[in-house]
Amino acid sequence: MALVTAWWNRVKSAHSVWRLTRLYTGLLLSVVAILLVVLYQLSIGQMNRQQQLQMANIIAQQTLLAEQLTTAQFVEQFELQAQSSRQYILSYQTKQQSIGRLSEAPTLPQCPTLSRFPIWLDQYDEIRLVSGCAQPLGSGTLIVAVDDESLYELKAQFISASAIALCLAILLGLITGLIFSKRVLKRINGFNQVALQVEAGHLSARVAVSEQNDEYDHMASHINTMLSQLQHSFETIAGITDAIAHDLRTPLSHLRQQMESEILDKQLENLPTEQLESMLHKLDEILFTFSSMLELTRLQQQREDNSQNFTNVNLQQVIIDAVDLIEPLAEEKQQLVTLQLPSPLSLQGDATLLFRAIYNLLENASKYAGVNAQIEARLTPNGFIISDNGPGISDSEKEKVFQRLYRIEKSRGVAGFGLGLTLVKAIIQLHSGTIELLDNKPGLAVQITFSD
């Protein structure tokens, strides 16, 4: 029962086509029902009305005669009328005698309300069910009945035929619904699947185009063209940045070597080297940014190609190692780092990359949460959460922080390149995981969830 309810709720909310099918089935049923009612009224209903009209005529006629004739004359004409009437069974019952076709007076409601009662046909040795009513007339009661067994049988047959027709209408509606659901939803689901793949970073995913050349195919080719342009733009941007980073890295590395030897020379000559060291530090930052950008491209490439080499990773150990490494940095700012590891969690992945992601998140927390902040690393049944009680990130900026080289306005004073969270997201996505920025009230909680 619970399964059926769950299935119904899912169907009810999920498919617009199914909703249309239900509407269509409802309309189909209504049309069939209206047709059946009209048909009934024009056939059986009409016969019923005619019968009732004729019975009312007989009653009116006999009432008039009872008023105008003497009792003996009335009885005489009634006997003749009862004998001659084939379709209607007439009987007049007084306390003393029973005139007409029936031997006894059955208990009946007053006309025009009809009631069914049995009568015995001695010549055929059978019982018939007839409809009739009683009308007080003079000193007795007039009974008018009609043998409507065949009409009742017709009515029963009509009702069963109507039930079959309605069942067939439901069946037809459901079959149409299933065909609609399977054929149309299959194609719509194809669009959804591609959208999900693109959302997950697989920019090369394309919608299948059939040979039918219908509206869906037109839409599919438009979406595919749009995706190709999007992919091309992304590749161009990534290619340019990568080319710049790659081309500049070698000369910058040479420059670094020269500066290092220059510093050594100056130190030997006991000359001041502060300016050169400051320049070296800035050069290191530029080199770090370049290598991060190249790393990011490599990660995204790996995800596209599915070329990663994963091993079994103990996430609990990785978190402990990352916390160990961040602790000296946190101590400098009098920050408290706590670990919550309720149960071990292992997954297929790259331990080095996962360590980098976790360390990066801890480093971010330490960097932006401020002095005396509390940082917590907590393992969950299917991932982990790194949280702090610092200033947090506003809702409007939560999505933007994952963009390459994006930096929040208020964090510009803190050293960084706007690549940390972009790299973390790339690593998590490589591990089929999701990253979500939540409000820790106060502070920020970064929730990582792995799908398997």
Add this chain to the structure above:
Amino acid sequence: MKCTKLICIALAFTPLAAFADKEDDALATLALQRANFSLEQAVDKVTTDYAKHIVEFEIDDHNNQATYEIEAVNLKAEEKHKIELSLTDGSVLKHKTKNSLSRLDDEDLLALQELQASNFNLSTTIAQLKQKYAADVIEFELESKKGITFYKFKLMGEQGLTRVIVDVTTGKVIPVMKR
């Protein structure tokens, strides 16, 4: 040719057969009028001593002695009794028991089940009919048709032969349609 002969014989005997029926009915009425043991008593005796549900009754003869031939069914024990009681003193002249109801069709079984479920009192009904129609019950039978279970009584009085149908469930008389 043989067929034609048979038809001629059948036609020739038909009025005689009808006459024989009428004669039987008259003899049955005469026997009932002379009886010391009433039909109601016979019905009560059978329902008490043999089986509760009486399905058929007629006047028969046993060794030139008029008898009440009553068939009764015990649904629980699945027995069918055929008893012949003397009209003179109510003594049992013949008794046959069948330990199976397999010969009963669906309508017969339905009739018995309806009779069992109802509060119908057969001997009281017989007494009422005798009084109302001023006639003797010479035959009756339990039947079920179109979902209605009833006793079909044949009464013989000064007015002649009367057919009365009584609904077992309601206890009311079902009107008979006159020709």
